[in-house]
Amino acid sequence: MxxxxxxxxxxxxxxxxxxxxxxxxxxxxxxxxxxxxxxxxxxxxxxxxxxxxxxxxxxxxxxxxxxxxxxxxxxxxxxxxxxxxxxxxxxxxxxxxxxxxxxxxxxxxxxxxxxxxxxxxxxxxxxxxxxxxxxxxxxxxxxxxxxxxxxxxxxxxxxxxxxxxxxxxxxxxxxxxxxxxxxxxxxxxxxxxxxxxxxxxxxxxxxxxxxxxxxxxxxxxxxxxxxxxxxxxxxVGHFIGSPGMNFLAGQWRDGAIEMGGRRYTPELAPALGQALQAAGSFKVGVRPEYLRLAAANDPQAVPVVVERAQDIGTYWLVTAAVHEAGGKVATLRARMGGEAAALRAGETAWLSAFHRHTCYYVNEELVS
Incomplete structure (x- = not known):
């Protein structure tokens, strides 16, 4: 060899x-x-x-x-x-x-x-x-x-x-x-x-x-x-995973991340916060496996409108619409357990999006 x-x-x-x-x-x-x-x-x-x-x-x-x-x-x-x-x-x-x-x-x-x-x-x-x-x-x-x-x-x-x-x-x-x-x-x-x-x-x-x-x-x-x-x-986030990673457009405004008119203040390493502030606009990446149902108005959760919840057998695949920065509507996919069975099309749910697994991208590249 x-x-x-x-x-x-x-x-x-x-x-x-x-x-x-x-x-x-x-x-x-x-x-x-x-x-x-x-x-x-x-x-x-x-x-x-x-x-x-x-x-x-x-x-x-x-x-x-x-x-x-x-x-x-x-x-x-x-x-x-x-x-x-x-x-x-x-x-x-x-x-x-x-x-x-x-x-x-x-x-x-x-x-x-x-x-x-x-x-x-x-x-x-x-x-x-x-x-x-x-x-x-x-x-x-x-x-x-x-x-x-x-x-x-x-x-x-x-x-x-x-x-x-x-x-x-x-x-x-x-x-x-x-x-x-x-x-x-x-x-x-x-x-x-x-x-x-x-x-x-x-x-x-x-x-x-x-x-x-x-x-x-x-x-x-x-x-x-x-x-x-x-x-x-x-x-890589899109290509690896089934489904691939979700990406949401975000902006840095007044010391917080803004998406869809809501402000989020997740715990960020100082260097990461400085990089997002300097970029102004960026993408928030979260795997479908790491999206979980949260209580209404949870400060680290994103409000979504459920489009469908499908029983795949080993997991439930939830597809939902979410508002991003600039008023755009994006599709969000989540892989969940049996708790997703109670979701109904058209209702609002809250999904935790900011945690240690969340990634941030400036000009499509990961910021650490």
């Missing part, structure tokens, strides 16, 4: 002039040896471009890539010793499952006894042991993708294993099983794994560190709890 240091940018244009001309804006990041990482973001944000730069399928137009301190910017995937699993299965249909798994090892002259041992181990991990003698051509797409995953995992000498949305063709229940298997494999072998996905559940359950990307830029990198509790940008 390898430590991978990136200091790069990439444009598919010969002479880029503006940020919009870049598929990847300038990025400096280090993937530590043995770490499990995910590149998370919507389609077209640069995830696969970044992965292909790491693998050597694409040379960045600017900057460098280093493996364990060695510059590999111009090196091929073979020279970088990379294994890559793609979105759709890449296997040999004329071979058996066992032959497919063994091929990367035999191609490198690994002794037969080691090939058998490694193939057997990976096949057992992926529940492929009973299929080793079956031809791959007759298998379903999800089974073929399991073989493709196995081909990526069977080598233990690679610098890193890269996954480009590998569970796209897998049914939802098997996706959960394979994510768990990959996590177990990572814990056992401490492989350097980099996983591309647009699915936050996949990213947050698989990776120790998640890079959230938007429009060619890494907006925030960190563990799942940091992305959820303290989104560094409003995009």
């Amino acid at each position: 390898a430590r991978i240091d990136l200091d790069l940018a990439h444009s598919y244009l010969a002479q880029p002039h503006a940020d919009e001309d870049y598929a990847l804006l300038p990025l400096r990041f280090t993937f530590e040896d043995g770490g499990a990482y995910a590149l998370l973001g919507p389609s077209g944000c640069g995830k696969t471009t970044l992965l292909n730069c790491i693998s050597g399928l694409l040379r960045p137009s600017h900057g460098t890539i280093a493996f364990d301190g060695r510059d590999v910017t111009a090196a091929t995937p073979q020279q970088r010793n990379i294994a890559q699993v793609f979105q759709f299965p890449v296997i040999y249909d004329t071979m058996t499952v066992g032959e497919n798994l063994a091929f990367p090892l035999r191609n490198r002259g690994v002794p037969p006894d080691q090939v058998r041992e490694r193939v057997g181990r990976v096949a057992e991990m992926l529940d492929l042991s009973a299929w080793l003698d079956r031809r791959a051509s007759g298998l379903a797409a999800d089974a073929k993708q399991k073989i493709s995953l196995g081909r990526g995992l069977v080598r233990n000498d690679v610098s890193a294993i890269l996954f480009d949305e590998p569970l796209t063709v897998i049914d939802p229940h098997l996706k959960w099983q394979l994510r768990r298997k990959l996590k177990e494999i990572h814990h056992e072998f401490r492989l350097t794994l980099i996983y591309v996905t647009h699915d936050q559940t996949e990213a947050l359950t698989f990776a120790d560190q998640v890079l959230v990307m938007s429009r060619g830029k890494t907006v925030q990198a960190g563990p799942a709890d940091a992305l959820f509790e303290r989104p560094a940008h409003t995009f």
Whole structure:
């Protein structure tokens, strides 16, 4: 495995002039040896471009890539010793499952006894042991993708294993099983794994560190709890969570936060209060999970008009309208327990919005 240091940018244009001309804006990041990482973001944000730069399928137009301190910017995937699993299965249909798994090892002259041992181990991990003698051509797409995953995992000498949305063709229940298997494999072998996905559940359950990307830029990198509790940008707050973070427009006026004509005086660290005062206008961010019913006229609660309360099964999803600064009306969503069953459309409720979980954003960026 390898430590991978990136200091790069990439444009598919010969002479880029503006940020919009870049598929990847300038990025400096280090993937530590043995770490499990995910590149998370919507389609077209640069995830696969970044992965292909790491693998050597694409040379960045600017900057460098280093493996364990060695510059590999111009090196091929073979020279970088990379294994890559793609979105759709890449296997040999004329071979058996066992032959497919063994091929990367035999191609490198690994002794037969080691090939058998490694193939057997990976096949057992992926529940492929009973299929080793079956031809791959007759298998379903999800089974073929399991073989493709196995081909990526069977080598233990690679610098890193890269996954480009590998569970796209897998049914939802098997996706959960394979994510768990990959996590177990990572814990056992401490492989350097980099996983591309647009699915936050996949990213947050698989990776120790998640890079959230938007429009060619890494907006925030960190563990799942940091992305959820303290989104560094409003995009991360929107993108992470189901539903995403609520954002309400606020203003600083006469030593207090004003929203919808009401004044709030939450406990703020001195530096945070000074930053909000200097900004004048800002956004108040609160997760649906942290909104709770409060007593009428509670000084830390926001009055809302209930639009609907839906029983989702494990929680109630409450959708409500709230007045912001400037007379605008915004939608607020809350995840609640059984107390939400008593709410009726059209009635006024009070939701606690200011507490230790509340975040504040100036120019879309978190203020601490």
